[in-house]
Amino acid sequence: MEKKIKVFAPATVANVGPGFDIFGLALEGIGDELEVSLRDDSAIKIHPIEEYENLPTDPDLNVAGVAIKALLKELDSQQGFEIVIRKRVMPGSGLGSSASSSAAAAYAANELLGSPFSKKELVRFAMEGERATSGKAHADNVTPSLLGGFTLVRSYGPLDVVSIPYPKELYVAVVHPQIEVKTADSKRILKREVALEMAISQWGNVAGLVAGLASGDFDLIGRSLEDHIVEPIRSVLIPGYAEAKHQAIVSGALGCNISGSGPSIFALTEGKATAEKVARAFDEYYTDLGIDHKVYVSGINAEGAKTINKLAEKV
Numbered sequence: 001m002e003k004k005i006k007v008f009a010p011a012t013v014a015n016v017g018p019g020f021d022i023f024g025l026a027l028e029g030i031g032d033e034l035e036v037s038l039r040d041d042s043a044i045k046i047h048p049i050e051e052y053e054n055l056p057t058d059p060d061l062n063v064a065g066v067a068i069k070a071l072l073k074e075l076d077s078q079q080g081f082e083i084v085i086r087k088r089v090m091p092g093s094g095l096g097s098s099a100s101s102s103a104a105a106a107y108a109a110n111e112l113l114g115s116p117f118s119k120k121e122l123v124r125f126a127m128e129g130e131r132a133t134s135g136k137a138h139a140d141n142v143t144p145s146l147l148g149g150f151t152l153v154r155s156y157g158p159l160d161v162v163s164i165p166y167p168k169e170l171y172v173a174v175v176h177p178q179i180e181v182k183t184a185d186s187k188r189i190l191k192r193e194v195a196l197e198m199a200i201s202q203w204g205n206v207a208g209l210v211a212g213l214a215s216g217d218f219d220l221i222g223r224s225l226e227d228h229i230v231e232p233i234r235s236v237l238i239p240g241y242a243e244a245k246h247q248a249i250v251s252g253a254l255g256c257n258i259s260g261s262g263p264s265i266f267a268l269t270e271g272k273a274t275a276e277k278v279a280r281a282f283d284e285y286y287t288d289l290g291i292d293h294k295v296y297v298s299g300i301n302a303e304g305a306k307t308i309n310k311l312a313e314k315v
Contacts, residue, residue: 002111003038004035004036005112005307006034006307006308007034007036007104007307007308008031008104008306009032009099009100009101009107009145009146009305010031010100010144010304011031011088011089011093011145012025012099012100012144013025013027013172013174013259014096014140014141014260015230016209016225018205018206018227019140019206019209020227020229021138021140023140023152024143024145025144025149025150025151025166025300026144026145026147026148026300026301026304027095027174027298027301028298028299028300028301029298030088030089031100032085032086032087032088032101033085033088033104034064034084034085034101034105034108035083035086036108036112037081038079038112039079039080040080042078044065044068044069044080045081047083047084047085049085049087050086050087052087061132062101062132063098063105063129064083064105066102066128066129066131066132067103067106068105068106068125070106070124070125072109074125075116087101088100090176093263094260094261094262094264095174095264096142096145098129098132098134099126099130099141101129102125102126102130102142103126103305104145104305105129106122106126106129107146107306110122119305120147120161122146123147123159129142139159139161143161146304146305147161147304148301148303149301149302149304150166164214166213167213167216167218168299170213170221170268170270170300171269171271171297171298171299171300172266172267172275172298172299173253173267173269173275173279174259174264174267174295175244175265175283176263176295177238177264177265177286177291177292177293178291178294179291194229198228198229201228202228204224205228208220208223208224209224211224212224221255221268222253222268223255225257227257230258231258234261235262237263239263239289243285244265244282244285245257247278247281247282248282249267251274251278251281252277252278253269253278254267254269255268272297275297275298279296282295283295
């Protein structure tokens, strides 16, 4: 088996409008890279993380260490690992930063141990990494980061995750204002109860989005991106949100909403050219506001977590 491996797990957009804690999609070209190697003892060592020295390296606190320890517990294994994390997803960005590291770690450890688990089975281990950072083992980010594509968490008890078909011309434009919104804080401000009428509208949009994705109906996808429950509350944490959304729509986006907990904002489009137009509108708007930001244009990453290269001969 391999003794050392380098892996990549993509950043993600979660919630995707009406699908709070259940929908997620994987992005292309942005994500975390991990170099993971087997040790000759049972220790799990995480190196200091370049540019993010404040992130913990204790394997009981770092999401990558927690995910690997959950996997090892299932196998009743005492295997040790050496982990180098290169974060390309800023923590608190709303793009699944912790999920990228958790997914990459679970995937890498599984590969080095001879792949005892399928990618789908790795979701529950990566979820434990999410629990370590947000207090809840949610799966809406780690599932697309591992599996790729557009995914649905149908149930948490028992865990049931599903890949949803989507049109290949579906693209995403994302703007990340360079401020941090902590997932735990953004969840804390949400209402615990919603009116039945509002819930019915939300369920309709959830079903409409799935139907639009599966049938390739872009108009239905756009109509279904409305979120009546979370967006009105969380949007106040994001500077310039309402106008950024307006700029996306007038630039041709199917719809626009908050990525995960924010502050990143995503827009879905039909085709790459429109996504690039929306991205330019995002860029110009936040430049005019004087807010530092990053902009991404991406198709849907169909592959998810993957091996970049093997770093040593098989042993």
